[in-house]
Amino acid sequence: MDSILVTGNGPVNGQIPIAGAKNACLTLMPATLLSEEPLTLTNAPRLSDIKTMTALLQSLGAEVSSLQDGQVQAMSSHDLTSQTADYEIVRKMRASNLVLGPLLARFGHAVVSLPGGCAIGARPMDLHVEGLEALGAEIELKDGYLYAKAPGGLKGAVHEMRFASVGATENIVMAATLAKGTTVLKNAAREPEIVDLVECLRKMGAQIAGEGTSTIEIQGVDRLHGATHQVVTDRIELGTYMLAPAICGGEVELLGGRMRLVESFAAKLDAAGVSVTETDKGLKVARKNGRVSAVDVVTEPFPGFPTDLQAQMMALMCTAEGTSVLEERIFENRFMHAPELVRMGANIEVHGGTATVTGVERLKGAPVMATDLRASVSLILAGLAAEGETTVSRVYHLDRGYEHVVRKLEGVGAKIERIKGQ
Structure with a gap:
């Protein structure tokens, strides 16, 4: 199993190109199921999750071609052979459940496996089901699968979600594009990935506002x-690399970054003593004066502080005054x-959903283990600021x-390498 070796090496300087958003691409890909005609996505990130979604769409009979070194996904669902999303694929990735709404809307029926639990929480499907049922779907849970049908087709309705779930908003919006009449979705999530999905659906002929x-x-x-x-x-990749100069000094320009994607996050960095400025090419980030200051963080739905940047922000706060x-x-x-x-010398106390972090002057390199996607990169960031070597396993x-974490960080002067497992 591969690991990543990071050696604390002082400030980072230069430019880092930011990829297309994983969470947006994983939502846009199932949109191909809504139409017989081709959907082509450019600026796609080159990630294992994209390969998993590709496999899922292909299992349904969709044609998916990865072009230009994976940065273009060309898809066609003109001749689907199945409306069943099997557990063996769905279990690998939560976003697989986003085929439910499109399949149900276009074909009037779908069978989709429950994705099961997740290392960072259960994230149940109830909000998806409630929204689709409001549109007239009949959904039954049996043997770990959702059996959904809409014999007379989906019908527009007014529905208010109990929580502004991103995935449920995406599933319901996609389904409603082919429903009869008007759907009004209240308490919808507001994330940029949803705006991106709507822009794509509008290009496909959907009529959506708000x-x-x-x-x-x-x-x-x-x-x-x-x-x-x-x-x-990708605003999460953007925010992650914004923390590299924040945690170990220097100045980095994030190519393709835009302030509107990370305003609440940038505001916290500013309060901590990190400068963020917009340029013609992206965002430029630099630490203002010496050690950063401690700031409090509460994760919230967009436009609040993103939960997907909490682990990385904690790494920065470990070194704050x-x-x-x-x-x-x-x-x-x-x-x-x-x-x-803590294995790296951090002073952290966790009680339920709250972590209290008292900054230390310097972290120390240590062998550590990644537990999930965002945790893994938070440990790499900590390693950049630590004294000595940090080995991150389960990467x-x-x-x-x-995509290309080692290459991107090496490009700004970090000492980092990927060690191939046995």
């Missing part, structure tokens, strides 16, 4: 056509990186969400 707000209105159409769409910049409190309100069990940071998590 994306980026808490109320989205969808006027159903008879059919959608093909389109070409560029995947939005003062004590910070990080409160996780989105997922339970998302502090599994804390004990690994297969990393491959799900970050």
